[in-house]
Amino acid sequence: MTRIFSGVKPTGHLTLGNYLGAVRQWAEVDQYRADSLFSIVDLHALTVEHDPGRVRRLSRQAATLLLASGIDPERATVFVQSHVDEHARLSYLLECVATDGEMRRMIQYKEKAARERARGGSVRLSLLTYPVLMAADILAYRADEVPVGDDQTQHVELTRDLAERFNQRYGPTFVVPRATPPKVAARVMDLQDPTSKMGKSHEAGAGIVYLLDEPDVVRKKILRAVTDSGSEAVFDRDAKPGVSNLLEILAACRGGSPEALSGVYESYGALKADAAEAVVELLRPLRERHKELMADPSYVEEVLRRGAERAREMARPTVDGAYRAIGLLPAA
Numbered sequence: 001m002t003r004i005f006s007g008v009k010p011t012g013h014l015t016l017g018n019y020l021g022a023v024r025q026w027a028e029v030d031q032y033r034a035d036s037l038f039s040i041v042d043l044h045a046l047t048v049e050h051d052p053g054r055v056r057r058l059s060r061q062a063a064t065l066l067l068a069s070g071i072d073p074e075r076a077t078v079f080v081q082s083h084v085d086e087h088a089r090l091s092y093l094l095e096c097v098a099t100d101g102e103m104r105r106m107i108q109y110k111e112k113a114a115r116e117r118a119r120g121g122s123v124r125l126s127l128l129t130y131p132v133l134m135a136a137d138i139l140a141y142r143a144d145e146v147p148v149g150d151d152q153t154q155h156v157e158l159t160r161d162l163a164e165r166f167n168q169r170y171g172p173t174f175v176v177p178r179a180t181p182p183k184v185a186a187r188v189m190d191l192q193d194p195t196s197k198m199g200k201s202h203e204a205g206a207g208i209v210y211l212l213d214e215p216d217v218v219r220k221k222i223l224r225a226v227t228d229s230g231s232e233a234v235f236d237r238d239a240k241p242g243v244s245n246l247l248e249i250l251a252a253c254r255g256g257s258p259e260a261l262s263g264v265y266e267s268y269g270a271l272k273a274d275a276a277e278a279v280v281e282l283l284r285p286l287r288e289r290h291k292e293l294m295a296d297p298s299y300v301e302e303v304l305r306r307g308a309e310r311a312r313e314m315a316r317p318t319v320d321g322a323y324r325a326i327g328l329l330p331a332a
């Protein structure tokens with residue numbers, strides 16, 4: 001059976017980008033067709049300046065939102081990365097097959113390091129090695145597929161390289177995985193700055209729809225989205241990034257393609273109004289289920305406890321095998 005691994009990082013409240021680019025396909029498709037693991041990858045949240053209490057709160061919230069989005073813990077394994085030691089154990093071994101040049105070439109590293117430096121901060125070493133830990137997340141479970149948005153495909157490519165290199169040098173140990181981004185909305189853009197990604201850790205919230213925003217807030221944000229010059233609502237990412245983003249969001253909500261909606265709207269206003277309603281409707285059940293789950297936090301805790309147990313069992317043989325293959329003496 002196909003094995004799937006993916007994760008979300010608790011660095012901010014989950015956004016419409018996270019949902020359309022990743023979580024929705026985990027809940028609607030992936031968990032039914034594959035042996036799936038979905039993780040709250042909290043170790044990754046420590047790579048930039050963080051507040052300990054906030055990371056803990058966001059981790060719980062992310063877990064609750066994954067369940068609210070319809071991921072069924074009887075089908076899929078939902079767990080917190082730091083509850084399973086195998087991720088950190090394997091990450092170190094992979095650091096011994098990766099090179100610093102490979103790490104420095106990662107686009108996200110370059111962007112985030114530049115942002116930290118611009119703020120006058122220093123760059124944590126873990127930000128540089130982030131993609132190695134991500135590779136460990138995936139390889140520990142011998143995952144075949146990694147459903148992620150566009151921004152993570154470079155990291156999955158690196159994971160493939162590391163798996164191939166390890167297998168070649170030390171014998172067949174890992175499955176070489178592949179990224180499976182969604183056809184539509186693999187990169188949802190910021191509503192106020194449609195040339196950059198809608199990202200949960202951006203400070204300004206006006207261009208970001210959060211999954212737990214009140215319906216009226218969602219409407220307001222979409223109705224105030226930046227559009228482009230001219231008045232034709234055509235799909236053209238380069239010439240019309242704002243309008244194209246709205247067409248893409250609307251298409252993703254309705255299950256069609258943005259090309260099919262191109263030119264259908266007579267005005268930007270009408271497109272925004274439909275996109276706003278489509279998003280509000282899409283998120284409604286998720287919000288309701290989230291409210292129910294919040295009433296019983298012990299349920300979420302129990303799901304995470306069982307998930308970590310299952311994950312540990314799955315990862316341990318592979319990681320133990322990697323320790324032996326690379327030349328470490330097994331403990332007696």
Ligand code: TYM
Nearest residue numbers: 006007008009017018021022041134148149186187188198
């Ligand atoms: P993270 O937490 O930034 O995002 C979680 C998922 O949401 C996708 N995504 C988007 N998709 C479309 N449009 C957007 N604007 C948008 N923003 C985010 C991301 O591509 C991702 O699929 N490094 C990962 C977490 C991670 C991981 C892993 C993922 C750690 N280990 C192993 C897969 C497998 C991250 O920062 O995702």
